[in-house]
Amino acid sequence: MDSLSKASLGISEPKVTAQLKDGSEAQSLIVFGAFDQCESTRFGTTGTGDALTLAVGSTMVSCQVFLAPARDEIKTVEYTDSRYTYAKYGDNPYLKNPISWTK
Template sequence: MNRLSTGRSMRALVGLAAVGALTLTACNDDNSSDSAKNTPPPAAAPTTSAAAPTTPATSPTTPATSPTAPAAASPSASASTGTSASAPAPATGGGTDAAPGQTFKIGQPAQVQFTSGSTKGVIALSVSSIETGDPADLDALKLGDKVKGLVPYYVHYTITNTGTTDLAYTSVDHIKGLLPDGSEAQELMIIGSFAKCPSSSLPKGFTNGKTAQACAVALAPTATKVTGAEYWGSPYTLGKGAISWK
């Protein structure tokens, strides 16, 4: 979720992202945290990585072909070694989770084991489009020279609940833009609302089959542009551990 604010008095905080990329934050002059949420109750920010499914995949039972065949003759690598099968375990959403580093086409959904605080579920996540904005769009945020020479890009993405957990009031963020060379675009986090790129917590009653739209703001110098996006929320990590759309 884009964390942003459009109050009358605004200031910008400049910090370093985890990998050293510059991150800009537009916020009110009050003491609001950059983890504040749009809609109550706020979702707790994830503090631990979601554990990958650990239930061993069981081998299908092989029907006996001869009434005289001994039970020990049925080969099973898992049974003989005591380890689980090497094939990815199906997620509770009915498919296979996106692997770290996997790349999808724009509009193609990826299955993700989603975690937000104590809430765990399964979602289909896809970057639906990347829209080029106008530098003047940022004037209302009063960031001044901090965004001089930068063009905003709006990364629109779709979230569908494919699991059995109600994900109401959680936030699916951790979306970053990607430049043509694969490097990460500068991120703009805004606390509050931003009409050009609206995003909020998932609505009440976000149960299986429900779909929501969200948006993230990425900034790029005028000499280049944002051509892709990545998701690095748990259980994924920035860089080669993220999943991406191009």
């Protein structure tokens, strides 16, 4: 995710989904604790409590693992952005036109 140009807490992790060969949605792996193969970092913050904001110029790295049953595979991955980045979720330009990677 790009570095922040202004402070905000209205940004959450981007929404990324994956689809299997038949078009059904692949499950994502929920990781509790450390997972060496999937390194992630969070935005830097300043302040505390109600005055907590994301630090301008900070960056984050997000890693997501998707699961496919044996003898199946992930065919498409789509980015539709976070639902909390926009005042109204319908304003999200990626909802109807997601960025897609297809194998």
